Amino acid sequence: MVRREWRRSRSGINVPTDHLSVYERTDLKHTRWQAVMATAGAVFALLALIGSAAALVYTAKAWDAQKTLNEQQIALNTVTQERQRRVYSSRVALWATVGTDFSSIRPAGIDINVQNRSPVPLRRMRLLVPLESGRVAEARIEDLPPCSGRTMRIAPPAGERFASTSEQWLGYAAVALEFEETGRFWRLGEKGLTQLDSESPPNTAHLQRTVPAELSVTDCGEGA
Template sequence: MPDVVRSGWQRAPSGLYVPKRDDIPGASSSYEQEGLKYTRRQTLAALTGVVVSLLALIGSGVALFYTAKAWEGQQTLNKQQIELNRVTQDRERRVYSSRVALWATIGTDFSSIKPAGVDVHIQNRSPVPLRRMRLLVPLESGRVAEARIEDVPPCVVRRMRIAPPGGERFAVASEQWLGYTPVTLEFEETGRSWRLDDGGLTATGADVTSHVDQLLLAAPVESPVGDCGEGA
């Protein structure tokens, strides 16, 4: 039988050729086969979409993680920059006051014009004068005695003897080897007010509390100091 004719026939178990039928058990029509293929393609496309969506979600999570880390890093950098600016500004404010030093020693000599007491040294290594200066020393009675002193010029160290008011004694320091409570110096430079004591240098306001008890001052002596000025 020619192939063109045979294509529309099928061989029965008896050996005879009979017309093909789409409803033979176990056989499927061409429409069913196309539908099955279409369903498979849809399923594959759906699975592909799920995988793509899952990958996109994972990518979004990773991007979100790195974005959060970047934001956290930027916040840390901002805080460090703010702290650096604060330190820089504080250093600029202290450019002159940080060159002021104060120390005291027990006086080893005394006379009718030089009372027994403590020799205070005020060193100004800045290129600006120190103004509105005041020394403060606690007394044994619990009060505080003060002494206002003249301006200290630039590049000078001034030494002077201080003594407590009559009938008073300096308070004893917690550090027994000092023999007295450390002296406090208040001063002003270029419009800024400062307080210098054994705890270091701190900025203060222009207003101060006056004390009734006055320290005795004697024998002020000034001498120049090296390593002084803007570039020191």
């Protein structure tokens, strides 16, 4: 059994294709070709859309990767800059112990030890200690040369007492040291080393202190 093809003629009648005129056969051929080309165009458009979506996904991933890389570089630069700022101040050490012994020239109080293991001098130095009254007492200290240390006994102002701290038999952690090096101001205390915008205002309460003893220190140089 032979399968025949039918199409609607210009007169609106379905006729077999083998009864079409040469003109109608040519028209049918072009119509089929146009349908094939339209289908191919739709396929190519779909492939282009898929390609564009894939390119968009790749671009988004590349952007995220670049963003992560930039953030990591910024963090690394921040750490490097912070390390560079602390290259000298990180070489300063402070510790304090309770001194119970006393004499007519050496009051009971706190023994302070300061070390400057950096190659630059420390200037505008002052010790800050909280009092039981809530005030903070201070004592100015002379500039400390590079690669040197200093120790002294401090006592509260007359009629005052130092504020109590937990486990102070291990050391008196409430003492803070403020100083300046190469134009930067720092505070070294219980919470570690902190950079200051400028020298903090002076306190009205003043500590008593003995004449400091000068010490030499080893392992002197820039911090890591």
